[in-house]
Amino acid sequence: MCLGVPGKVIEMQSNAAGVTMGKVDFAGVVKEICLAYVPEVKVGEFVIAHAGFAINTLDEKEALEVFETLKQIDDLAELEIPQP
């Protein structure tokens, strides 16, 4: 129940209690997800969802951060190659 996965918002609407719901596409599996906790989200953006609830939008810029670190690690590893 704790395995939140990112999915793309494809549709948004309000339910009977006035809560924002949406259809979210998880690699082809479309689920109805509550979007009340991500009021800033727009159709086409990615959210992280847990048990039917989006708990955050995915920051697409920050998503590249780990690859930045890897690049730095690569650069450092190169420095460690001994010179003749």
Added chain:
Amino acid sequence: MKYIDEYRNEADAQKFIAAIQRVATRPWTIMEICGGQTHTLIKFGIDRMLPERVTLVHGPGCPVCVTPLELIDKAIAIARRPEVIFTSFGDMLRVPGSRDDLLSIKARGGDVRMVYSPLDAVKLAQKNPARQVVFFAVGFETTAPGNAMAVWQAKQLGVQNFSILTSHVLVPPAMEALLGSPNNRVQGFLAAGHVCTVMGYWEYEPIAAKYRVPIVVTGFEPLDLLQGIYMTLQQLEAGRVQVENQYTRAVRREGNLPAQKLIAQVFEVTDRKWRGIGEIPRSGYRLRDEFAAFDAEKRFDVGAVTAQESPLCIAGEILQGLKRPRDCAAFAKQCAPEHPLGAPMVSSEGACAAYYQYSVSSIQYSVESDTEH
């Protein structure tokens, strides 16, 4: 799949492993708290790719595993009633109570149903006004926003035949309980990414300072975990003690404020018993008095149920990172996923089930680069 596959790239994983080999010069013990992370670590064989001097121990972050046995027995007592539709996330259904599990109640005619979201349980209640719909609301901070919303919505819509059986638990007090124990051997923590997505990570700053442990908020994919381990080791080797955020694509320091607001409206902090660990002060949520009408324990009067654990099961020590599943004499013998003795063998987030599933069978990454073993 976007935002998943790229974090599983094996060549990149090997780069992190090499960086970890370089940075770790001494033996260190790191705990990952979340069962989802335990699952990834074992599934991808990350624990075996690390240098031997880096030990990973698995924390109490499997909600199914820490839900007290009494509560499972209460769930079973409620689910047996003919007027009840008992709803739950799938992995709670197989957790053994003292005598039964919820699935066997279903097999004997009980109306037990798996739901994807607690809001689906509210919908079921609206569709079945003559029945009582109960949702088994367990979990960490990650499921609290959803469970709070279900109760809030039921109240808004005047759905009177809906209630929740709740045993919500909170991560920071459990970390403190582990760190304060004389047996503690954890030197650094990977904090659970999605718990922090909801609650933020400011709460961990005083814990890191008080117990002098680095804490790195970490995601769930192999590269996330490797980077989290790398960042923790960098701190340990440099003698730094900070709360750092590896999982910046999903976590902000303050967390999700609208979610925190509704949680605070519906729930209040209370002492909670953790299966295998015992009572931890102020480590969970209960419904506020304004929402007491939605409390299944009160509605069905099951407050007095008590329970007895299997004497073979050492889940308590496993959940505290003191032992690993293979240290249990029953592991893969009397206890297996088809006939679990304890909760950690039930959920895919449980350490015993993860070890059983993956260490017995194949590993996805190779271990060749690890010259230490």
